[in-house]
Amino acid sequence: MENLSEDIRNILGLQLPSDPRWVNLAELQLEEILTDHAYCEQKAATTCITLIQRYSDKEKLVNELSPIVTEEWGHFRLVLAELHKRNLQLGKQRKDVYVNKLLEFQKKGGNPEERFLDHLLTMALIEARSCERFKRLSEGLDDKYMRNFYRKFMESEAGHYTLFINLAEHYMDKIIVRRRWAEWLKYEKELMKEMEVRGDRIH
Ligand SMILES: [Fe+2]
Numbered sequence: 001m002e003n004l005s006e007d008i009r010n011i012l013g014l015q016l017p018s019d020p021r022w023v024n025l026a027e028l029q030l031e032e033i034l035t036d037h038a039y040c041e042q043k044a045a046t047t048c049i050t051l052i053q054r055y056s057d058k059e060k061l062v063n064e065l066s067p068i069v070t071e072e073w074g075h076f077r078l079v080l081a082e083l084h085k086r087n088l089q090l091g092k093q094r095k096d097v098y099v100n101k102l103l104e105f106q107k108k109g110g111n112p113e114e115r116f117l118d119h120l121l122t123m124a125l126i127e128a129r130s131c132e133r134f135k136r137l138s139e140g141l142d143d144k145y146m147r148n149f150y151r152k153f154m155e156s157e158a159g160h161y162t163l164f165i166n167l168a169e170h171y172m173d174k175i176i177v178r179r180r181w182a183e184w185l186k187y188e189k190e191l192m193k194e195m196e197v198r199g200d201r202i203h
């Protein structure tokens with residue numbers, strides 16, 4: 001990620017920058033990219049609710065994810081307002097290839113602690129990649145208003161990335177978290193390589 005500041009690059013740890021052509025493609029498909037973005041926010045809110053339901057015995061997680069649900073839903077509403085302001089419509093939700101491929105990498109069965117860790121790291125990764133994508137938009141779009149629009153999302157998702165990693169390190173051994181995180185980053189790099197570059201999708 002040659003265009004990212006040292007800080008953000010270190011924070012995110014992603015191993016492959018987005019294809020530079022992506023921003024130009026996204027720019028041409030504003031209705032589609034905003035629609036896809038809106039559903040990314042909806043899914044973030046929904047997944048946080050699911051995590052709260054599943055891990056209701058973990059007080060720190062419940063306390064910290066509760067306001068994130070509100071924040072992600074606020075993001076959904078901001079994107080929806082932006083669509084309406086432009087007389088554009090919220091389209092249908094698409095199949096999310098990126099997220100589905102990440103879910104395939106999650107450990108199934110076996111140790112509940114490993115599954116818990118993978119739930120948190122999946123979220124951290126989606127936040128990290130979304131942050132990188134929003135950063136690209138905030139730097140590469142022609143429209144100054146839209147650059148600012150995406151900058152705010154970028155900052156917020158960087159904070160969420162940190163929150164999920166911190167939660168993982170709170171509940172589990174840091175060395176185990178780091179080791180598994182490295183595996184996730186490697187998997188995501190390969191996934192990004194094979195993903196088609198499409199301007200109608202955030203991922
Ligand atoms: Fe968000």
Ligand SMILES: [Fe+2]
Nearest residue numbers: 044127157160
């Ligand atoms: Fe987020």
